[in-house]
Amino acid sequence: MLDSLTEKLSKTLKNLTGQGRISEKNISETLKEIREALIDADVALSVVKHLLNDIKKRALGHEVLRSLSPGETLIKIIHDELILVMGEKNEVLNLAAQPPAVILMAGLQGSGKTTTAAKLAHFLQETEHKKVLLASTDVYRPAAIEQLQILATQINASFHPCDPKDSPLKIARSALVSAQEKGFDVLIVDTAGRLHIDKEMMTEIQDLHKALNPIETLFVVDSMTGQDAAKTAQAFNEALALTGVILSKMDGDARGGAALSVRYLTGKPVKFIGNGEKIEALTPFYPERLVSRILGRGDIVSLVESIQRNVDQEKSAKLAKKIQSGRGFSLDDFKGQLLEMKKMGGLAELADKLPGMPNLPQNIKNKMMDDKVLTRFEAMINSMTKKERNFPDLINGSRKRRITQGSGTSIQDLNQLLKQFTGMQKMAKKLGKPGGMSKMMRQLGGKLPQGLLG
Ligand SMILES: Nc1nc2c(ncn2[C@@H]2O[C@H](COP(=O)(O)OP(=O)(O)OP(=O)(O)O)[C@@H](O)[C@H]2O)c(=O)[nH]1
């Protein structure tokens, strides 16, 4: 699955890794190749355009991180944009309804609705321990009802028996009543396959929808139909308020077009993918995992991952270097670090990233996470003269009053800042010595240096 997209993208991106920097010129060829790869993967044209636009905008406006080559930066951008277009995170089924939570299955003929209904029942029984009732309203295709009944037996799910001579609406209503009476958590209603242009059949499913008031209306679509899958989902969504899409047959030679297009074209998330004929072959859809597959399991993905690590490492390394230099460590440097810490998501985040730093107790984390402290520190340093920043020992009583008045802080705040600064300075000196870092980590043994926290 998705092999050719993977192959093409890997090749394109590998060619870029030798380049010096990202420019309009050297990126245009790559973008063209990416465009071709996406079109070959049968991604809808509007999605391709949107993706390329965003990739280009971000790539050109992107500050290329020093530790990364432009090629690596571009891979990271493509990685992020592909995830973005698919909706970033896994969207779970919403079952928060007065039981039974009703799930209505919809889709074209042969898309995999019946199989998926049973797979879903199995999934909910196994992973969420739900009591599931399956019902079929497909009175049109001979043996369609039996098909679901057999699957239900296989997975030990309950099945709502019905007479194929009854109308789908009648069957649906009686299934709902039965589920309510018997205390089922979930009722999954299978429907006959239909075309969105078949007015009569669309009215029928709209009526079913009204009668059942499902919390989830899932469109099951064959992913092998590529961008057409996304387009039919779009058309169905206009007639029926879908809550999600399930891409079936992702184990076949799906080229990726459906997965990449559905979310963008319908605004509805892909919640699951079907990847086999077996009853277990249904997996929650994680955009990130699919992107990893698209970009290839091998070197490209690990490259992306190492980039992620590099980005973090580069930031921490910068910080460590400053700390290690020790000499001339001024309040301006301290402020620079505070700003950096803020950018990196606050102190707690930083502490989590420091190697060898064991899990900190929550109360310390909370204290560290208080970024208001950072803001106060910054304000106080801003109110200092250059001389005071370089020689904090100068800061006496009257200077303290001036600084705190100027920054709207208290003497206590300023004392805390100076104490932390001194602690940092001391630590910097220690770290500056050979082996200082690892020695200190050992000494710390889970505690932060005095003075860093005040
Ligand atoms: N390989 C593979 N086959 C699948 C998958 N999902 C469904 N199928 C197969 O697709 C065929 C059609 O599946 P059904 O579940 O009967 O499809 P349907 O949408 O209920 O069909 P109608 O009721 O006729 O509209 C069956 O042979 C299934 O085994 C999947 O994820 N992978």
Ligand SMILES: [Mg+2]
């Ligand atoms: Mg069916």
